[in-house]
Amino acid sequence: MTTSRSTQSVRAVTLERPTSTAARDAIADGLEREALVTVFGRCTVDYEGRASSQLAAGDRHVMLKPDGAALVHTDEGQQPVNWQPPGCAHDVFCEPTRSEAESDDFDKSEKAKDAAEADADGGGSVADPNADAALLVLESTRSTPEERLLVRFQDVLQVSTFAGTDEGELTLSGTEADLRERILENPDLLESGFTPLATERDTPAGAIDIYGEDDAGNTVVVELKRRRVGPDAVSQLRRYVDALERDLHADATLRGILVAPSVTERAQRLLGEHGLEFVSLEPTGE
Amino acid sequence: MTTSRSTQSVRAVTLERPTSTAARDAIADGLEREALVTVFGRCTVDYEGRASSQLAAGDRHVMLKPDGAALVHTDEGQQPVNWQPPGCAHDVFCEPTRSEAESDDFDKSEKAKDAAEADADGGGSVADPNADAALLVLESTRSTPEERLLVRFQDVLQVSTFAGTDEGELTLSGTEADLRERILENPDLLESGFTPLATERDTPAGAIDIYGEDDAGNTVVVELKRRRVGPDAVSQLRRYVDALERDLHADATLRGILVAPSVTERAQRLLGEHGLEFVSLEPTGE
C-alpha cells in the first residue's frame, strides 16, 4: 500500500486496500478538511427516511461531498442506487464484524458508533488492535425530514480525498427560459399580432408562463415547454385557463396556447377536446 | 507516482498525477476491461445535444461507467453538473494544448481526436513525445438523440479503474405501489364500503390508479400519491375523471378521490372547485 500523504497542500490523497482503521482515519481527515471523499469497495447500504431501502452486498463507489451530499453508485445507471441530499452530516466509524456481533439494523449500528467514538476519544488515532475485525461504516444523516443512510463496507479497495476548487459557472441554453425570451423578442413567432402583457402572471392555480392578447383583443394564456409534450402539459394549460376564467369571471373569449416543439397524439386530442391550441416552436432558432 | 498495477485480477488500479498519455492509456485499458473509471482534476466541460452547455475550468470528479453513463461532479450538489445517460460510447484521447493550437470547440476536438487515433494506430502504446504538451480529453457520445459530452483536463490528479461485481438487489418501501397495495388489501382505508374493480384502468387521458365503486354503486376514480400533493395531482385526477365521463357518457355519478398523506392549500381549493375529494393516507402503516 502506498500513499502520497505529506503536507496539507496535497490536493489528493489515496489509500489502496487500507485497513478499516486507516480508512476511517483518512476519511475523517478528509471530512474535517472539507474535501470530497470517495470510497470504493464491497458494501451493504441501508436507508431510512422519506422511504426505506436495503441493498445487499456488492462493489460500489461512494462519494461524500463537503456540502453534505452522499452518493452511492453501482457500475450501472446514471442515478445513484442510494443517496443523501446536501445538508447532511457525514460520519465515519468502525464497528465489529458480524462474527463478533450481529449488527443488522440501525440500532446495533448506533451502539457500535457510540463505542467507536468513545474509543476515539480515549485512544486518539492509535490503531485499533482489532483492526482486521472491524467494518468501516459511513453514515449520513439529516433532519427535516429525518433521514439516515448507512453504508457498511466488508472490504475497502480504495479511499481518496480530493481538495479542489470550482468557481466555474455553467451556461446552459435550450431551456424553457430561452423559448420565452425568443417569443418575447418576436411575438409574431407565436402568431401574427400577439402582444405579451406579462410573464409569470399569477392565478389561483399557479403562474402563467406568458399572458397576453391577440390582435382581436382576446386574452391569451401561453404555456411553454422546451420539448415534446404529453397530457400533463395540456392539463397544466387547462388549469391556468380555467383559473383565469374564474378569476376574471368575464365573458371575453379566453384562448389557451401550448407552445412546444411537438405534441403526442393523446395530448393533441386532449387539446382539441378542451378548445386549446398548439404552436410548434423550439427553444432556440437556427 | 505509484501504482499497484500487476495482473488482471487487480480490482482497482490507481494513478496519481499521471502524465496525459499515461492517464489516457490507463483509462483506455479500463474502458476496454469494462471497469468503472474515475478521473479527478481540473477540467472544462462542453455539452451539445438536447440542449447545450459550457462549463469553465474547475476541479471535478468524472465517472465513466461500463454501461455508457458519464457523470461530472463538482464538490457541491447531489446532481452532476454535466452527464451522459447509459448507452453512450466513451472515448479518451490526448489533444494539443492551446498554446500549440486553439481548440475551443467541437470541430477542433474532432480533428485532434482523429489525429490521436491515427497516432495510436501507428505507434501502439508508445509514449507521446509531446506528452507534457497534451491535454487529456474524455468524450461520451450517443445517437437518438445525438448528444456529445466533452471533458478537457488541464490537470489530472488521479485516475482510477475499478473492476467490481454487483448482484445486490435494492428493496424499497414507501412507494406509491405500497400505497396501492395497502388500499387493495384493506379498501375500507379509503372509505367504508369501497370496492376496487381495477388498477391501471385505461382512459383516453391516461391510466387510472384505482378504479372502483362506492357502497352506493357510484363509480370512483382514485389517484394515489406517496407524498404531499400540489395542484398538478389535482389536474391529473380531474383529467382522468373527465375522460371517464366522456368515455362512459353515462349519467351515473362519478367521484374522484385523491389519496395522499396531505395536500397543499391551493390544491385543496382546486379539489373543491372541481368537486373532487381527498383522503389522507400514507404509503405504509405504522
Add this chain to the structure above:
DNA sequence: TACTTGATCTCGAGA
C-alpha cells in the same frame, strides 16, 4: 422505438 408516469425525484425561485 415512443408514450406515460413515478421518483427517497433534485433544484431554484418566490412568498
Add this chain to the structure above:
DNA sequence: TCTCGAGGTCAAGTA
C-alpha cells in the same frame, strides 16, 4: 420554511 414548476430530468413499464 413551504410551495410550485422546470429538468439535457431519469427509469420503469407498456404498447
